[in-house]
Amino acid sequence: KINLVHGAHRDGKRPDEAMKKWRGYGLGQFIHWGLYAIPGGEWNGKTYNGAAEWIRSWDGIPKSTYDSLIYKFNPVNFDAKAWAATAKQMGAKYVTITTKHHDGFCLWPSKYTDYTVANSPWKKDIIKPLVDAYDAAGIDVILYFSVMDWNHPGWRYDIKTEADSIAFEGFKQFTRNQLIELLTLYPTAKGLWFDGTWDKSWVKQAAFADELEQELRKLRPGIIIGSRFRADEYGKRHFDSNGVLIGDYEQGWERKLPEKIADVHGNDWDCVMTVPENQWGYNKAWKGHIKTAFELIEMTAKSVSLGGNFVMNFGPQGDGAIRKEELQLAKEIGDWMKVNSEAIYNCEYAVLDKQDWGYFTKKTGSNKIYMLVFNTPINGKYRVKLPAKMGISMAAPLSNPGVKLKIEEIKANEYFIEFNNPSAKQPFVITFETDTDKKSNQNYEKAKT
Numbered sequence: 001k002i003n004l005v006h007g008a009h010r011d012g013k014r015p016d017e018a019m020k021k022w023r024g025y026g027l028g029q030f031i032h033w034g035l036y037a038i039p040g041g042e043w044n045g046k047t048y049n050g051a052a053e054w055i056r057s058w059d060g061i062p063k064s065t066y067d068s069l070i071y072k073f074n075p076v077n078f079d080a081k082a083w084a085a086t087a088k089q090m091g092a093k094y095v096t097i098t099t100k101h102h103d104g105f106c107l108w109p110s111k112y113t114d115y116t117v118a119n120s121p122w123k124k125d126i127i128k129p130l131v132d133a134y135d136a137a138g139i140d141v142i143l144y145f146s147v148m149d150w151n152h153p154g155w156r157y158d159i160k161t162e163a164d165s166i167a168f169e170g171f172k173q174f175t176r177n178q179l180i181e182l183l184t185l186y187p188t189a190k191g192l193w194f195d196g197t198w199d200k201s202w203v204k205q206a207a208f209a210d211e212l213e214q215e216l217r218k219l220r221p222g223i224i225i226g227s228r229f230r231a232d233e234y235g236k237r238h239f240d241s242n243g244v245l246i247g248d249y250e251q252g253w254e255r256k257l258p259e260k261i262a263d264v265h266g267n268d269w270d271c272v273m274t275v276p277e278n279q280w281g282y283n284k285a286w287k288g289h290i291k292t293a294f295e296l297i298e299m300t301a302k303s304v305s306l307g308g309n310f311v312m313n314f315g316p317q318g319d320g321a322i323r324k325e326e327l328q329l330a331k332e333i334g335d336w337m338k339v340n341s342e343a344i345y346n347c348e349y350a351v352l353d354k355q356d357w358g359y360f361t362k363k364t365g366s367n368k369i370y371m372l373v374f375n376t377p378i379n380g381k382y383r384v385k386l387p388a389k390m391g392i393s394m395a396a397p398l399s400n401p402g403v404k405l406k407i408e409e410i411k412a413n414e415y416f417i418e419f420n421n422p423s424a425k426q427p428f429v430i431t432f433e434t435d436t437d438k439k440s441n442q443n444y445e446k447a448k449t
């Protein structure tokens with residue numbers, strides 16, 4: 001074990017109520033919105049081939065031209081209540097909103113820079129109405145904050161000279177000031193989702209970032225901060241030099257999902273996912289592989305089955321409206337969640353071997369098991385393997401608890417649950433309860449010898 005001062009300060013899952021609530025969210029919404037939504041991935045008739053929120057880094061748009069987009073920010077169709085209603089319809093339990101992305105444009109009227117909504121034609125705070133609308137909808141708010149800030153003169157990719165060091169000291173204070181400002185202006189925010197922390201300049205600030213994180217936690221007890229904020233004194237990120245997760249949950253699952261429970265190392269985690277292959281900010285071109293509601297529902301099921309949350313990204317247009325394709329997905333996902341969300345909310349890894357038909361989840365604090373079916377077996381028989389001494393009590397379709405499904409014991413602790421569901425066009429859920437007293441459930445038929 002290496003003696004660390006700025007490594008992880010705790011190990012394992014946080015046991016407190018605030019984190020238990022976070023753990024049970026299941027499904028979240030990410031919002032990427034800012035000046036980059038105005039060009040929407042193209043400029044002067046040319047298409048930027050990267051992620052649209054990175055268009056400033058492209059030589060197809062001069063940096064000064066991009067920076068002057070602040071004078072075009074006037075989202076006349078922005079409606080915070082409508083955004084919250086879409087998230088509510090989808091069944092999202094939390095939202096992560098970009099307060100400031102890498103370009104440094106602040107969606108709140110920060111007093112530490114002029115590069116904010118206050119100096120745009122819109123003038124008004126965007127974050128406040130969003131926080132209020134989502135709070136009113138019962139959806140918890142997490143604030144996304146990019147440490148890397150291309151607009152701030154003190155930002156450096158690395159500290160090479162004394163001048164760099166002096167400039168970056170100013171940048172560090174600016175960053176601390178903005179974070180304290182955000183938590184003070186929006187006290188109901190439940191967490192901070194950090195990004196833009198991979199460059200050497202920040203990675204070298206282990207002590208400063210550690211002290212700042214502790215200061216933020218003291219300012220807002222219970223606040224949830226993930227593993228992407230800070231590095232330890234040896235430059236190790238996400239997992240410190242002893243392999244312990246830094247922060248309250250792992251933030252490494254960006255546009256990718258774990259395959260098996262060993263991949264998540266017993267930690268909380270969230271997966272943040274784009275609908276197109278790799279576009280977070282609004283991109284006019286809705287091109288390449290666009291994930292369907294079915295795929296996004298399966299990713300949600302897979303995330304919860306492995307103990308994580310799934311966060312689906314929305315990239316509102318420059319005028320403030322959410323694009324019709326994303327509204328449609330929210331409706332389709334919401335329709336599925338209306339019937340099946342019991343298998344998603346406040347559920348966890350079921351400690352059962354994964355089977356081909358889909359994913360197991362388990363209701364936290366109970367022995368209720370959910371089988372989220374994406375691949376119906378042709379013979380209508382769903383294999384379930386239980387740990388020794390554990391049996392199955394009655395099994396039923398979640399959407400029709402009155403239907404008692406036949407359970408056949410194949411061999412010790414292995415069963416077939418039978419359910420012919422020819423009409424299924426949507427993923428569906430079968431539920432059962434396990435009980436440790438194996439003798440008590442004789443309601444299944446012994447395999448015909």
Ligand SMILES: COc1ccc([C@@H]2N[C@@H](C)[C@@H](O)[C@H]2O)cc1
Pocket residue numbers: 051053054195196254272280
């Ligand atoms: C490959 O480097 C990056 C750097 C930043 C990102 C940002 N993280 C996502 C959550 C978006 O904000 C994206 O711009 C993605 C890839």
